[in-house]
Amino acid sequence: MLKRIALAASLALALAACQDENLAGGSTRHLSPIPPATMALMSTKGMSKNDPILIRAYKKESELEVWKRGSNGKYALLKTYPICRWSGQLGPKTREGDRQVPEGFYAVTPAQMNPNSAYYLSFDTGYPNAYDRSFGRNGGDIMVHGSCSSRGCFAMTDQNIAEIYAIARESFASGQRAFQFQSYPFRMTPENLAKHRLDTNIAFWKNLKEGSDTFEISKEEVQVSVANRRYQFNADSEVASAVAQKQRHDEQEVADLVSKGMKPIKLVYHDGDTHESFRTALANASGVTDTKLGFVSRTEGIASGPQQIALDDSGREKIETPAPALAFASMKEVPAEAPKPKVVAAAQPAASAPAPSSEETPFYKKMFGNVADLFSAPSQPAAESVQAAPAAIAPAARIPAKPQKRADAASGLKLAQVRN
Template sequence: MRSESAPDPISPGEPRGLPPKVIVCAIAWILAAAAFGASAERAHAAEASNGEAPIPAATLALMAARETTPAAPVLIRSYKKEAEMEVWKLSRNGWYVLLKTFPICRWSGQLGPKISQGDRQTPEGFYSVGPKQMNPNSHYYLSFDTGYPNAYDRAHGGSGSYLMVHGTCSSAGCYAMTDRGVGEIYAIVRDALRGGQAAFQFQAFPFRMSAQNIARRRSDPNIEFWHQLKEGSDRFEATGEEASVAVAAGRYVFGPSKDPAREALAKARLVREAATVRALIAEGSPAIKTTYSDGGQHPAFAALARQGANLGEISRPEALAYAGIEEVVTPPKPKWRPCLGQGACAPLALRLPVAADANPALANVEPAALARSPLGYKVELLGPSRSLIGGSQPILSANLTD
């Protein structure tokens, strides 16, 4: 007779069953683990949506390589035509260094300043962004208010508000960076503000403020305004410090650097750049006009969109086919001179001022632009170009991949 405590006999090949209590406990554990995982995911999503996601480890490593820290002051520069946004950090040596360049997924309007509510123009100028302008509960993931209208805009009757840098890819006067892009930018500026920076400077430009770009757009109605922006841009690039900006008589005015050596660099650059613009025009550089149906987008995102990538909401995608069309207003002058003897004539070469001649520190080589990379949001680097600020390190592009 079998004891009650003895196990039931099991025939060969028949699986042994688990006791009912063990099965119940296992099911309960699995359900609890699933609930905990879902709760953790929700908590992580809530943390990110509330603007508390940490700076990526790769970016922290890049900060260390640039000799800066998360708490160090930050400065942001944007360029419409190139559809790029740069994040700069103050290094231990007291100079701002370029940390990362992010592609802009969408901006709207034309090159030129915002004038009035509803004109779809993204702002251009010098703005200040403080903690109260940070929005962790944005409808577009995360955002910060650029500060438009500033004193210059108000002096010219500018109207409108809530011109943001935000997520997704839709713009009506804002800079749309995608959720992933704005998430990293937001984390960087958040930590700088928490580190003691009262407000960071946001420099918004129509294009990279080179002498060549200014000379080519000399017939544009906004050229006088752009000359003012160029002065502020040149001062920053020469001194490596935040531009001291004020508005007087409806114009941007820039205070001198407190460091005499840096002020000397700024003055030399201003003279040099003005001479380059004059030389380009005298030598017959063409004058152009760049038009848009409604703003533009970085080529990396255009390539992704063609492959069906999900960039979020994209505003007026049909307008992108007519973005950045250049019309020649004044054709270039032919560069020639009469031959005075037999044989081929020597070519006429334009010798422009070279920044490195006046400041050897500017001869550092530094890659500084983004190239198309259609897969995975990975934006690679083009070849080397001249560094704007001596002592800065090679630039790593914004990596928006998982």
């Protein structure tokens, strides 16, 4: 009984999120400085390490962006990092153990930073938020961390999480109380929306797009609230007007793409994905510890990327079936009774073949004449189908007399049809 309880507890941990536990000892990896190259990049963009940050993540593209507020008070993209591993499918997280990476708008405070993470370094995204709780969604411990292994988290390389952690640490040290973490299924482009227009999550994704558009127009942290199980994005009238205009433009572009033949699709992942730059390395890692990537989980599911499934107009998976004419033709290719060696002899040109005698003419041909042609086999000589595999024909000496007679009759009928 105790063993069963222990097994159940172990299974529950395996199905849960990343379960980031603190490592014993006094690691100083969380104190690593921002790399000089990144500091120089900040300088060229009019930013400093003390400026607030904002992070955006995209599952389909497997990319995470760090934005910083510049000297003009607006956020600008600092750097894009490839995501080494995320798990689940496109769509929101709904329950504990579903291996889903959440989608939505979250807030990360200094208390959510873990300097002693079992995954090198990490920070908690803040799932579930007010929106998730309004749907009764549960689970937790959804993080951005190192080590290329995910059970519902964004897994980065150790080197990249160290850099992101250092950037966030300096912003907190300079007074930022929380940074916004925006998580999307994909980049909110008209092309992506057109392709995924029949997905069951499309209404939710369009709601996320409102927030994405608000940020991209204002370049300020989006003010988010929840009402009637929807995200509400509070912006001044000028920004709201520009967002509405952008939405109309994008909707028209979606309609144009559809009218030009863009088909609806569904992407099905084995268990999440990785950035293209890691695909070859992960395919060779096979669930072991890689010197560059750390521990790699479930490599068999991400070697080739997701499966793209075509949908019909109702949003169901489209099943390709052969045309009826082709199916009927394939049925006629195999006769009910295979021709015997007499048909092989008939493979000679029809002009040189002797005329069939009256004894070889079937009785129904004698009685009904050409009317029987309506019920006979196709006019294609049977010999042509036999020539494709002559080795399969047995020697004449081994064929019993009775089948030979039927073959002779069939041969006579075929030849008569050819002549007719």
